[in-house]
Amino acid sequence: MKKAEFTTSETAWCPGCGNFSILETLTGVLNEMETPPSQIVLVGGIGQAAKTNQYISANGFSGLHGRALPAAAAIKIVNDDLTVIVNTGDGDSYGEGGNHFIHNIRRNVDITHFVHDNQIYGLTKGQPSPTSDPCDLDHITDACNMSASFNPLLIAIATGATFVARAFSGDQEHLAKIMHAAINHKGYALVDILQPCVSFNKKNTFAYYKKRVKPLDDTYDPTNKLAAMEKAMEFGDTIPIGILYQNQLLTYKEKRPELFDAKPLIDKQVQLEDVQALIKSYL
Numbered sequence: 001m002k003k004a005e006f007t008t009s010e011t012a013w014c015p016g017c018g019n020f021s022i023l024e025t026l027t028g029v030l031n032e033m034e035t036p037p038s039q040i041v042l043v044g045g046i047g048q049a050a051k052t053n054q055y056i057s058a059n060g061f062s063g064l065h066g067r068a069l070p071a072a073a074a075i076k077i078v079n080d081d082l083t084v085i086v087n088t089g090d091g092d093s094y095g096e097g098g099n100h101f102i103h104n105i106r107r108n109v110d111i112t113h114f115v116h117d118n119q120i121y122g123l124t125k126g127q128p129s130p131t132s133d134p135c136d137l138d139h140i141t142d143a144c145n146m147s148a149s150f151n152p153l154l155i156a157i158a159t160g161a162t163f164v165a166r167a168f169s170g171d172q173e174h175l176a177k178i179m180h181a182a183i184n185h186k187g188y189a190l191v192d193i194l195q196p197c198v199s200f201n202k203k204n205t206f207a208y209y210k211k212r213v214k215p216l217d218d219t220y221d222p223t224n225k226l227a228a229m230e231k232a233m234e235f236g237d238t239i240p241i242g243i244l245y246q247n248q249l250l251t252y253k254e255k256r257p258e259l260f261d262a263k264p265l266i267d268k269q270v271q272l273e274d275v276q277a278l279i280k281s282y283l
């Protein structure tokens with residue numbers, strides 16, 4: 001399976017957008033995994049990041065704005081053999097989908113969530129998203145947060161996520177490693193990927209992140225929850241990237257005996273007599 005086989009049409013992104021390297025890295029990772037496209041489902045909501053799924057030749061589902069996670073969870077729960085990956089934006093994941101974000105973490109469904117975090121609403125031309133930096137009251141710009149900024153990694157760890165990582169679209173080698181680890185993790189895995197929006201976010205640029213991102217070193221222990229929460233709060237002159245927290249807990253399906261044998265409708269044996277009896281009961 002070649003990388004090109006996963007790549008489809010031309011994109012509608014601006015030249016230089018951080019989404020390009022995420023798309024390229026992900027197609028490379030899918031290729032290395034050697035999972036056939038028929039066994040992969042890419043799910044998104046609405047936005048520039050959510051378009052990623054339309055540029056990869058595998059199964060896809062586009063949900064409503066903010067509704068990628070419930071769709072992905074449902075797909076995985078009844079199709080355990082499939083690899084389910086969500087690609088969507090910071091606004092979609094943490095704003096419109098904030099409630100789903102929290103409660104799907106609690107469920108620990110075995111899905112991977114790549115958030116293309118450009119700290120802005122890109123598709124709608126640059127309004128602040130939950131992760132936009134706080135406003136400097138002496139210099140208010142369009143894309144800063146008058147409300148408190150949302151810390152997705154801290155919230156994910158506090159809510160019980162079993163894999164929480166940050167990566168940068170400008171460091172593809174590191175991103176690929178994190179993507180592999182996230183997809184291989186059993187349970188919900190969140191990777192917040194810093195993804196510069198070159199058209200509307202004039203603050204959090206490639207140069208801005210390049211200066212600040214710092215991979216976690218080998219002495220870092222990702223199983224220490226309190227240390228991970230402390231690390232998640234570092235977002236300033238230094239922005240740590242890597243797996244901040246990893247743990248193993250039972251997944252949603254493993255906790256629900258009634259789902260042990262769940263399978264998609266297409267795999268269920270249906271007896272014609274049963275269907276006829278059912279229809280008759282409504283007559």
Ligand SMILES: Cc1ncc(C[n+]2csc(CCOP(=O)(O)OP(=O)(O)O)c2C)c(N)n1
Binds near residue numbers: 118122124
């Ligand atoms: C319910 C609803 N509210 C608002 C919109 C308008 N809308 C479309 S995309 C978008 C922002 C998406 O931002 P983000 O998820 O960060 O993705 P990006 O475009 O930055 O990649 C908004 C507000 C919508 N389509 N549906």
Ligand code: SF4
Binds near residue numbers: 014016122198200
């Ligand atoms: S508006 Fe921003 S996020 Fe959207 S395609 Fe252009 S550079 Fe990328």
Ligand SMILES: [Mg+2]
Binds near residue numbers: 119129
């Ligand atoms: Mg965004």
